[in-house]
Amino acid sequence: MPKRKGRPVLHAATVLVLLTGSAFLTFELRKDEEAKVPAVQAVTDRPDLENSGKATGKQTWERLNNPTRSVLRGENGDILATFTDGARTATLRGPSRTFTEPANTQSRVVTQDWVRLMPEAWRKGAEKEKWFKDWFKEFYGSEADDIFAIAFQYVDGAPVKKDDEGVPYAGDAVFGPFKDDGVDRLEQNDFYDYLGINYTFRDGSTMQARKERYRALDCSGFMRMIWGYRARYPLMASNTSGDGLPRSADGMARSKVGVDILKLSGPAPWYTRPKNIDVVQPGDLLFFKMDHRTGNHLDHVALYLGVDTDGHRVFISSRKEVNGPTMGDKGGASRIDGNGFYAGLLRSAKRL
Template sequence: MNRTAVRSLLLAVVIAVSGVVSVHYANQERDEAAIAAVAASTGATADRGGYRFARLADPPRTVVTAASGAVVATLTDGSRTVVLAGPARTFRDAKAAVTSTAWVRLAPRPWSAGAERADWFGPWLAGAAGSTAPDVLAIALQYTAGAPAVRDGTGLRIAGDAAFGEGADFDRYLGIAWRFPDGVRHKADPGRGGSLDSAGFVRLVYGYRAGYPLLGKDIAGAGLPRGAAAMATLGPGTPIVTGTGLARLQPGDLLFFGPPDRPGAPVSQVGLFLGLDGDGHRRVLASRKRADGPAFGGASCLDGTGRYAQGFRAAKRL
């Protein structure tokens, strides 16, 4: 079967409103609704706008619950990534399907304890809670096999089926020139558009589309650096997992991988944690060579003895 036929069989995203309001996390033993209910009875803050705020640890975070006790959002200290409860969605690849009620969005600034009292938070939560506008996960799925082209108001193709390209950053996929805050400039390369390496895919989703600041070089700073290794060691965000401890993961986390046969080798690939498939396997959405672009089926799994499971190094929450 040729590449076009194979890719046409792949990803479809189905959004089904199910009335489920609990967030689908990586491990049922760490279900936030159950943890939040315990925390609310032993030390949650007073109601603010009809919500209660419970502080939890490992990693330090605030869980927002409604008067009914249903989880509304989880905000992690040092991270702008927020997981909100919303309608159930099923993401499908050729060899996997992930159903989740987690909707991943970026807050205007990194979270910290007590930030629910900040002026920006109430209006932001009011707009984000219950919204079904495309979130980080929906945006990421717009580049998988068979995804239709999406163009902005100028006619620029900003989404659609992406191929894998070694060294291809987000601007190569777009085929446009780009100037970064750290002074790095990339010339337009429309002839080589449509491709992404693993870091370029993350930068396209979180940076160009979702608005997280980007850097042109692999340096520490206020933005996401260019390479996977620099994202893991120099980049912003909250470290979530090193080694084992996968129960701490939540959808949208950055996952870092190295060569599975060389445990001490540097990180060489990055992907997004998508959630659990129907068999309870943790699925990684990453642009990879064998799949010729972003995919989460087949070997893209953190469990077992496959390449991703053996090569997993760490996770970070932006």
């Protein structure tokens, strides 16, 4: 009796079905895995993202979380720029610079970060929009004064710079004049006091410069000078009048402007020190709770510079102990890592 030949055919058909099913399953799994990978957009050789040949080679956009942001990477994977959703602050990679203050600290910040203010807040896909392409083409690789350069134009010994009307808009600033006790210094010294001119805000209110506070900037006044008067970020006349960056450190920390990077948490009035400070990037505003006399208010604000050559996270702020802007150690090291005075009193951070 001849052997039946149906089984090999059936076996072949079964294998074919299994292989087909396996291929389909593999394809579905691959699609599922690809769906989990952040979208990357190649912008290789796009002239609208180049600046005088300084942004050459393959570049890719990548979306990241915590906080939600877009980063531009170079062909070797290095981050060339960072843009955070809801913030106008951009951190661009550029020529290396060194920031020091030998009179008050041995700390040295050597950085390739250039912090700039974009004309609009970042949003997903903004890299395709004309306003951004024009802005990026102008400022990527530019050595025009950025936020850091502006900040150091007010430290001890900084030379005076005047505008076309002869108003000194930069130069060595003090924190404020002494109080009657001759020990403590007066606060509430804003940028218009430093300038010595009356200033009308966008809401129509005019603030009068006080002669005795000429060339003075308290901690929040220093930030308002840098970001507002110089970089043109909108400013409020007070903590409640108008829109933009509020007058005080507490007002800034609690305002809706920008993006909260380290959120204020814990019970008042001292709140809780943030556990993870790795999410802070150069250009962020740092807020501290230092004085029991101010109740629930946060009472100091600083500008984060980045990591110094000793591996510490360093900031610059206007302080009473030095009588002006400093990244120094007098009154406490200007660091947010470790267990120092300011590190222990850090409470929140914001990206404008």
